[in-house]
Amino acid sequence: MSEKKPHFRKLKYDEIDELHSWFKNQTDRVLWAGASFLRPSVKSEMQRLMTIGEAKGWKREFWAMLAPETKGLIGTFQLAFYPPARQATLGRVAIKPERREQGLANPLVGFAVERAFGHKAVHRLELNVYDFNKQAIASYQRHGFKIEGLRRDAVHIGGEAWSSLVMSQLRHEYEARVGALD
């Protein structure tokens, strides 16, 4: 039923406050967004990222997923494009806490992958995910990402070392998968 599908549009600067409320502590922030969120608040780091825009040849997009019924913010992700290397990075994927475990990562990651390869220059799409984040890994695998490596003890948090997986997919793999679904 198409009316039940989430909607997507660019994240608005004034939605940073709401996003900030989704992450209660440092562990939540780093799980979502990686080591660059170890020290700053979600608010200050998002403000910085959304303001620097196209720094050093990177083009960033900040996306919002909206509930079909209320048009409220229920998910987010970012894409960072680096055209000289024909690569893009998917990051900062999150579903609003009250809406998790309802299968919403599936449409979000599906849209993100389609959006990334919609840019004709993109040959490789990659991401990092902590190796214990089973729901996230399952969603990425469902949408064609393969595990290609382990970043051992990538970050130290709360006295523990977390390792992260590097996952990627290449354009020909994406096109073969999408072609097989048609």
Ligand SMILES: CC(C)(COP(=O)(O)OP(=O)(O)OC[C@H]1O[C@@H](n2cnc3c(N)ncnc32)[C@H](O)[C@@H]1OP(=O)(O)O)[C@@H](O)C(=O)NCCC(=O)NCCS
């Ligand atoms: C990671 C996150 C986006 C997943 O969203 P979610 O709404 O909780 O997940 P879903 O209900 O859509 O389930 C995702 C998949 O995980 C699977 N899954 C659930 N529990 C699982 C488990 N213990 N082991 C393996 N797979 C599991 C589901 O079956 C589903 O796969 P499917 O779509 O192929 O059926 C969400 O938990 C979140 O925002 N977490 C905090 C931020 C974060 O960790 N972001 C990821 C950064 S890389």
